[in-house]
Amino acid sequence: MNILGIESSCDETGVALVSAAAEGVPQLRAQALHSQVDMHQAYGGVVPELASRDHIRRVLPLTRQVLDAAACRLQDIDLVAYTRGPGLAGALLVGAGVAVALAEALQRPTLGVHHLEGHLLSPFLSADPPAFPFVALLVSGGHTQLMRVDGVGRYALLGETIDDAAGEAFDKSAKLLGLGYPGGPALSALARAGDPGAFDLPRPLLHKPNLDFSFAGLKTAVAVRLAKLGEPSDAQRADMAASVQQAIVDVLCAKSLRALKDTGLKRLVVAGGVGANVSLRARLDAEARRIGARVHYPEPALCTDNGAMIALAAAMRWQAGLAATQAAGAFDVRPRWDLAAVS
Ligand code: KG4
Numbered sequence: 001m002n003i004l005g006i007e008s009s010c011d012e013t014g015v016a017l018v019s020a021a022a023e024g025v026p027q028l029r030a031q032a033l034h035s036q037v038d039m040h041q042a043y044g045g046v047v048p049e050l051a052s053r054d055h056i057r058r059v060l061p062l063t064r065q066v067l068d069a070a071a072c073r074l075q076d077i078d079l080v081a082y083t084r085g086p087g088l089a090g091a092l093l094v095g096a097g098v099a100v101a102l103a104e105a106l107q108r109p110t111l112g113v114h115h116l117e118g119h120l121l122s123p124f125l126s127a128d129p130p131a132f133p134f135v136a137l138l139v140s141g142g143h144t145q146l147m148r149v150d151g152v153g154r155y156a157l158l159g160e161t162i163d164d165a166a167g168e169a170f171d172k173s174a175k176l177l178g179l180g181y182p183g184g185p186a187l188s189a190l191a192r193a194g195d196p197g198a199f200d201l202p203r204p205l206l207h208k209p210n211l212d213f214s215f216a217g218l219k220t221a222v223a224v225r226l227a228k229l230g231e232p233s234d235a236q237r238a239d240m241a242a243s244v245q246q247a248i249v250d251v252l253c254a255k256s257l258r259a260l261k262d263t264g265l266k267r268l269v270v271a272g273g274v275g276a277n278v279s280l281r282a283r284l285d286a287e288a289r290r291i292g293a294r295v296h297y298p299e300p301a302l303c304t305d306n307g308a309m310i311a312l313a314a315a316m317r318w319q320a321g322l323a324a325t326q327a328a329g330a331f332d333v334r335p336r337w338d339l340a341a342v343s
């Protein structure tokens with residue numbers, strides 16, 4: 001079974017080819033990615049219309065590149081998967097439109113995949129894949145959720161952010177520090193030179209006995225502290241970056257450990273762009289080891305948005321008998337879509 005996956009929900013065009021047998025971990029044959037980060041940087045964030053237009057420009061050349069790299073002919077594709085949501089409506093429509101047109105021409109079925117399902121299954125493509133059941137911490141630019149995952153399509157929400165996502169907290173704090181978009185990687189790099197204890201920033205809901213998060217107060221606190229400093233020195237900016245990162249990591253770690261404790265599970269999967277954060281990984285690894293738990297991550301290149309996770313999720317759905325493929329020509333996208341509603 002050869003599955004082509006197309007991701008176009010936000011500012012990355014990703015295409016990949018995955019091959020799957022009836023059982024066993026699907027194999028990634030090839031993938032290609034174009035990031036629009038440079039294009040959106042001038043505006044300080046993603047401009048939806050520009051994103052859609054760039055997806056249109058990139059998706060077919062990337063598809064050709066993937067098929068060539070995998071030495072796979074168009075007619076050898078058995079299923080075309082695409083990100084159905086959540087994400088930017090116009091951007092999603094590009095991937096969905098191309099996937100459906102391709103499938104129609106090849107007389108193959110399509111499968112619309114939930115973007116977060118792609119993220120949370122992505123560690124199955126790593127050298128150290130997890131086993132079900134596990135707790136998943138999904139931390140991206142738009143989402144911060146803890147899920148209990150009992151198998152493919154068996155997702156229960158344990159807790160989520162009541163306001164900003166963790167990635168948003170990184171991005172907004174980075175913006176206040178004058179770092180570019182997206183700010184997460186830049187803030188994390190600056191934090192290396194700073195003292196994480198320099199500024200006492202809020203950690204909302206840290207001690208609340210639930211699994212919810214709140215990050216909106218953090219950017220306000222950062223704005224207030226920076227305003228007080230007037231013209232912060234390089235050292236103060238590094239201290240602020242380190243303190244912000246520490247506050248976010250503290251909360252993500254504490255709640256993830258609480259989720260393991262509450263569910264009695266010993267495996268944690270971390271997925272989504274913020275999962276690339278080195279400080280978060282170090283802390284989670286150390287704290288999990290202390291309670292005899294294991295943490296699984298996607299390969300670093302598969303932490304942020306990509307086509308491989310979409311093809312993989314489609315492959316695992318097909319293996320589980322859950323590939324509700326659509327009739328030729330029919331498609332829709334779901335800009336807002338709850339993962340717990342996916343079965
Ligand atoms: O999963 P993703 O690529 O896209 C969404 O679905 O949102 O996540 C992007 C988010 C951005 O907020 C970005 O700043 C953050 O992930 N991010 C990081 C790091 N790399 C990406 N945040 C902190 N540290 C990083 N190393």
Ligand code: ZN
Nearest residue numbers: 140272304305
């Ligand atoms: Zn994502």
